[in-house]
Amino acid sequence: MKFPKNLYYTETHEWVKVEKGYAYIGITDYAQDALGEIVFIELPEESDELSQGEEFAAIESVKAASDVMAPVSGVVVSVNEDLEDSPELLNEDPYENWIVKIELDDESELDSLMSAEEYENMSKE
Amino acid sequence: MKKTALHGEHIRLGAKMTEYAGFDMPVSYSSLKEEHHAVRKQAGVFDVSHMGEIVVLGKEATDFVDYIFTNNVRKMTAKQILYGFMCYEDGGVVDDFLVYKHNDQHYLLVVNAANTDKDFAWLQKQNTFDATVLNKTEEYSEIALQGPKAEEILQRYTETNLKDIRFFTFDEIVVNGEEFLVSRTGYTGEDGFEIYGDHEAVRALFTRLLEENDALLPCGLGCRDTLRFEVALPLYGHEISKDITPLEAGYGFAVDLDKEDFLGKDALVEQKSEGLKRRVVGLELIDKGIIREGYEVFAGEAKVGHVTSGYLAPSLGKAVAMALVEKPHTKKGAELSVKVRKRFVRAKVRNKQFYDKRQK
Structure with a gap:
């Protein structure tokens, strides 16, 4: 299982990558493995406002539906539309295939998230 | 959490495990979809040892089983199997299960794992007959071999001609050098067998089947549910429950309202005459x-x-x-x-x- 070092993580198994004031949000390797084959994803729309801890997307595997929570607050500037036709990309490479790109409201929210090491330890428990 | 005799095999095969009805059971081994398609197109084998086995013995065993069951047990012949429901007085369902008839004084009820204790208690409470009810769940292991290639695969391990075990019948036969109860039943909509036996004999058969048959995949509870769902087989607590009668669920074919008497009959007759x-x-x-x-x-x-x-x-x-x-x-x-x-x-x-x- 992979835990890239340059990302922030949540207890609900999302990751955040920060680049030039924007945050990319996706689900972790642990999350995709636990879900199994992902068959459908319900995406938000551009300019939707996300607030930290709120559900903003839903991922469906054969077995069940699972909410995706916003790790940080911000406005959606881009949605990964490839996932609509190929939701299995999240199984194939959960870190390459982000779900949304948002403009961060408050960078200090990142302080509440976990490092790769902390997240890896949590996932092993 | 309880473990079946095959638990060690599931771990060795790398299964993803989950709690189900108090047992640590495999959800899937490789992928749910792959396992699902294996059963539809080739063959899959499931550990279903968590299912409950309740035996009814005695002079009035037939009267008793017929009284607690919605389908007609009196019409059964030896080695036949019948699907039906055990209902409360109000027509709600205690459980749905298969009845295996050995003879007029000996029946095997194979019940849902989550309901075994409840069913056993209910049966004991209703038993005013000259019959004995025994919970034999812990004595049996069970696997289900399902799919269009199930017969061809199982035939390699037995001298008995499996074509003689027709749909919804069973026999006690030797497979892989051990005695098993083998029925042509399943919960997937495909041809296949359910195989009951001693823990060690079932474990050995499960392992050997998987080692020697490339067309066969080990299958978990995940695809067991998608398979039964696609062919509209009910799952207790979903399509049927204490609050949903078999008639409402659309399984009237397994409810014989013409037979003399059974628990829940009056309520179901009334429901039918008033209209669902x-x-x-x-x-x-x-x-x-x-x-x-x-x-x-x-x-x-x-x-x-x-x-x-x-x-x-x-x-x-x-x-x-x-x-x-x-x-x-x-x-x-x-x-x-x-x-x-x-x-x-x-x-x-x-x-x-x-x-x-x-x-x-």
């Missing part, structure tokens, strides 16, 4: 999405039911569901809407047989 107020129907999604168990069903603004099981059916590639819906919204072709999280999606009522059974 709701029914389990099939739904096919018109919009994008997947509808799942528990989602609410609407006709316009009014809530008219709920989804009992729902999937993106692997054999169809379509989002379909079974739902308990109030009449008159149960007519085929009727357009309803289902609340998926915060939005509504459109769905059309259809028959609930999403995939055609291919049993022999």
